[in-house]
Amino acid sequence: MMNRRQLLGAGAGGAALLSTTAWAQTSNMGLPEAALMDGPATQPPAAPASGVPYNPVVTLNGWTLPFRMNNGVKEFHLVAEPVERELAEGMTAYLWGYNGQSIGPTIEAVEGDRVRIFVTNRLPEHTTVHWHGLILPSGMDGVGGLSQPGIPPGKTFVYEFDLVKSGTFMYHPHADEMVQMAMGMMGFFIVHPKDPAFMPVDRDFLIMLNAFDIDPGSYVPKVMTMTDFNLWTWNSRIFPSIDPLVVSKNDRVRVRVGNLTMTNHPIHMHGYDFEVTCTDGGWVRPEARWPEVTIDIPVGAMRAYEFDAVHLGDWAIHCHKSHHTMNAMGHDVPTFIGADKRALTRKIRLVQPEYMPMGSTGMAEMAEMSMPLPDNTVPMMAGWGPHGPLEMGGMFSVVKVREGISAGDYSDPGWYENPPGTQAWEWTGDLPEASRAAASPVGADPVSGTAQPENPHAGHAGHN
Numbered sequence: 001m002m003n004r005r006q007l008l009g010a011g012a013g014g015a016a017l018l019s020t021t022a023w024a025q026t027s028n029m030g031l032p033e034a035a036l037m038d039g040p041a042t043q044p045p046a047a048p049a050s051g052v053p054y055n056p057v058v059t060l061n062g063w064t065l066p067f068r069m070n071n072g073v074k075e076f077h078l079v080a081e082p083v084e085r086e087l088a089e090g091m092t093a094y095l096w097g098y099n100g101q102s103i104g105p106t107i108e109a110v111e112g113d114r115v116r117i118f119v120t121n122r123l124p125e126h127t128t129v130h131w132h133g134l135i136l137p138s139g140m141d142g143v144g145g146l147s148q149p150g151i152p153p154g155k156t157f158v159y160e161f162d163l164v165k166s167g168t169f170m171y172h173p174h175a176d177e178m179v180q181m182a183m184g185m186m187g188f189f190i191v192h193p194k195d196p197a198f199m200p201v202d203r204d205f206l207i208m209l210n211a212f213d214i215d216p217g218s219y220v221p222k223v224m225t226m227t228d229f230n231l232w233t234w235n236s237r238i239f240p241s242i243d244p245l246v247v248s249k250n251d252r253v254r255v256r257v258g259n260l261t262m263t264n265h266p267i268h269m270h271g272y273d274f275e276v277t278c279t280d281g282g283w284v285r286p287e288a289r290w291p292e293v294t295i296d297i298p299v300g301a302m303r304a305y306e307f308d309a310v311h312l313g314d315w316a317i318h319c320h321k322s323h324h325t326m327n328a329m330g331h332d333v334p335t336f337i338g339a340d341k342r343a344l345t346r347k348i349r350l351v352q353p354e355y356m357p358m359g360s361t362g363m364a365e366m367a368e369m370s371m372p373l374p375d376n377t378v379p380m381m382a383g384w385g386p387h388g389p390l391e392m393g394g395m396f397s398v399v400k401v402r403e404g405i406s407a408g409d410y411s412d413p414g415w416y417e418n419p420p421g422t423q424a425w426e427w428t429g430d431l432p433e434a435s436r437a438a439a440s441p442v443g444a445d446p447v448s449g450t451a452q453p454e455n456p457h458a459g460h461a462g463h464n
Contacts, residue, residue, distance in 0.1 A: 095212075107187070121154065212233065240393075
């Protein structure tokens with residue numbers, strides 16, 4: 001039998017291959033094969049080969065964990081282990097995750113399924129898995145010391161329960177939680193409705209909000225950081241290395257966003273308004289849905305929204321906290337706006353000829369200059385579009401709506417070319433005269449223009 005690296009080495013379809021070939025051969029041979037993914041590209045969705053049909057989800061820069069059927073039970077195998085995750089081109093982090101990646105692979109099943117999840121611990125300390133938001137027996141809830149003992153290093157525990165409701169859920173440790181989650185241990189658990197006609201969509205995307213504090217030039221996150229994170233990520237990736245959300249015009253699209261950081265995130269999508277259709281607690285009834293263009297995702301929560309892709313174009317989607325669309329943010333950088341650094345620059349260049357003064361007119365120039373950086377870090381502002389630098393990082397991507405995208409095709413279609421007359425242009429004629437109010441004396445009456453005393457009681461000292 002091929003090992004998991006050989007199977008997945010076949011390319012994007014490797015993970016799906018496990019569920020239909022090698023896994024079928026081992027369905028009654030003990031512990032399921034532990035699938036591995038060691039690349040950061042978005043994997044095509046794996047359609048169900050049997051059972052209740054559903055439209056599979058797409059995890060940006062991630063993948064779905066294969067399963068095997070064993071006497072009517074869906075069996076999965078998660079491996080908690082140290083991993084190397086490429087956060088962006090030129091930057092790798094030494095994290096903890098599952099099956100070779102952070103975030104871990106997405107688990108997909110159907111309401112009414114019985115699932116059996118083998119969890120093998122290859123970490124240097126004990127761990128557990130908490131199934132965030134799922135309704136299950138207390139002993140399967142995954143809280144170390146409360147509902148179960150910790151899984152020791154080198155051991156495998158089994159979680160088994162019925163999926164009694166559909167929706168969007170998460171999984172993460174509940175053992176040394178501060179350290180293990182700060183190191184990147186988390187993933188999605190998607191339960192599709194047992195009725196395929198309930199809440200159908202054409203494209204279904206997953207985004208996990210997570211964050212790290214990693215000094216430029218280093219590889220391991222600072223696990224004691226509370227709020228001053230310098231890398232805000234989606235699925236443990238930062239822009240410009242977050243894949244786009246590719247959809248075909250008129251598709252019904254769902255975007256599910258989970259938040260396992262230590263602050264809230266207002267996720268804003270350009271070009272559309274949308275309806276909030278799901279929370280951690282379940283689906284929102286049609287009469288209770290509300291329209292938004294920005295949805296705030298609380299800590300430890302999930303929100304899903306839906307829209308009809310009727311507007312062609314490249315539409316930004318991002319966190320609206322401006323520091324969360326920056327990479328490698330330094331929090332002690334002084335502000336130089338308005339400062340004249342010319343004399344200082346001349347002196348510095350006597351000892352450092354390549355010195356580049358920055359910040360006197362703002363920070364946009366950082367996105368245009370190629371500055372030497374320490375190893376294993378990325379620029380604070382990065383990414384190039386069809387019209388110049390995008391000046392973004394962190395929690396940012398693009399929803400790309402195009403005509404004629406085939407079902408199952410999530411490849412990047414390139415940049416959108418705006419039709420003639422639909423793009424902002426430079427005005428080269430005369431500027432119109434500004435409308436100004438007539439000059440009036442200080443303190444003048446705003447209607448008559450007559451000067452008024454600054455203090456109506458001036459000269460009347462002693463009167464109340």
